[in-house]
Amino acid sequence: MTAGRETLLLSNGALQVRVTSQGAALTEARFDGEAFLIPGGGPEGRFASFPLVPFGNRLEHNSFALEGTDYRFLPNSSDPFYLHGDGWLEPWDIDKADHASVTLSLRHRPGPLSPYVYQAWQTISLAENALSLKLSVRHEGERPLLYGLGQHPFFARTAQTRLTALARTAWSERAGHLPGESGPLSRELDFAEPALLPDRFVNNAFAGWDGQASIEWPELRLAADIDAGSIHDIYMLYMPVDRTDFFCFEPMSHLPNAHHMPGYAGLKRLAAGESISSEITIRLRRI
Numbered sequence: 001m002t003a004g005r006e007t008l009l010l011s012n013g014a015l016q017v018r019v020t021s022q023g024a025a026l027t028e029a030r031f032d033g034e035a036f037l038i039p040g041g042g043p044e045g046r047f048a049s050f051p052l053v054p055f056g057n058r059l060e061h062n063s064f065a066l067e068g069t070d071y072r073f074l075p076n077s078s079d080p081f082y083l084h085g086d087g088w089l090e091p092w093d094i095d096k097a098d099h100a101s102v103t104l105s106l107r108h109r110p111g112p113l114s115p116y117v118y119q120a121w122q123t124i125s126l127a128e129n130a131l132s133l134k135l136s137v138r139h140e141g142e143r144p145l146l147y148g149l150g151q152h153p154f155f156a157r158t159a160q161t162r163l164t165a166l167a168r169t170a171w172s173e174r175a176g177h178l179p180g181e182s183g184p185l186s187r188e189l190d191f192a193e194p195a196l197l198p199d200r201f202v203n204n205a206f207a208g209w210d211g212q213a214s215i216e217w218p219e220l221r222l223a224a225d226i227d228a229g230s231i232h233d234i235y236m237l238y239m240p241v242d243r244t245d246f247f248c249f250e251p252m253s254h255l256p257n258a259h260h261m262p263g264y265a266g267l268k269r270l271a272a273g274e275s276i277s278s279e280i281t282i283r284l285r286r287i
Contacts, residue, residue: 005091012100012126015284023088024104024122025050026153029131031284034220040154040246042088051135052150053087053106053120055267057205057236057256060178064259066269069143074113081176084152086114092122101125110141117141129284136277139270146259146267149278150232150252155215155224157239157247162194162216165235168208171255179205179256189237197247202239205256209235213249216287226251227281234266251280 005022017029017037025047029037037048058081062073073082076089092104103123110117118141123134135149155161170189172180188198189206194216211228213235228235228251236256238248253276254266268276 006094008094008097008102010100010102010124010126013129015126015129015131017124017126017131019102019104019124020046021092021094021104023047023050023090024092024106024124025088026124031129031222034222036156036217036222036224036282036284037153038156038246040243040248041152047088047152047154049133049151049153050084050088051120051122051133052084052148052152052250052252053135053137054085054108054116054118055146055148055254055258056084056150056152056250056252058083058176058178060176060257060260064146066146067144071115071145073115076113079177081178082114086116087120087122088152095121100127116145118147131282131284132279133281134277134279136275137270138275139272142272144269144271146264147270147276148252148254148258148267149276150250150254151280152248152250153282154246154248156217156220157197157245158217158219160218161197161247162218163191163197163213163237163249164194164215165191165206165213165249166210167191167206167235169206171205171207173203177203182207197239200239201241202237202247204237205252206235206237207233207255209233209251211251215249218287221287223285223287225283225285227283229279231276231278232280251278253278 174180258265
């Protein structure tokens, strides 16, 4: 077992990814030498994908209440709201690794930024032209808390990139990059059939997703098929205006700001010793 910032290169056939123990993140991912995930986020903008644990996206008011207890947070980045949980900002231990896989773990204890107490594991593996991200978390606090999981990949973007991802509704965005109201899909945000990405800023949550998606890069003769499993029925689509070389397609088990939504919008109440797990597979193919 090792701790601190270490980098591993994993490879299997045409697939190659680089992993850092800082944040259990990928810093690059290539298929036949072509980058399909590129650095775009995280500290210093080095991460091409990172896990969302113990929940993803923003927490309004940097606080929430559960069963009579108030939980408070401090901003953990330049954003005024607590963002994307703890995992992406902390060093993970490398539990085991070989040429095509690595398992990392994180033991998080409460501090000034976050009151959560948990242990998380992420296994990153390559096989048969597919990248697998397996993430799990176990609550270790005395009082129950709300948990959700997800992944935050930064996919390469080209002029002809096409996305297919069937969803029932989309959430508008309000001040603070928080979800506003749910409504029918607009024409430019309907990806039931392969469609070009909008040429504007986008930061929206999509609900009623079946966990299946595909991305096509015609210029690269490359496509990626995403299988996010039934736990992920939400995805976030993020497209900044200052970077046009990537977009984020983020499978999530819950809505952003779910701590403040009726029924907690996909978050799971975990008592001590209880856990949840997820797996996302990105399979590459030539087109």
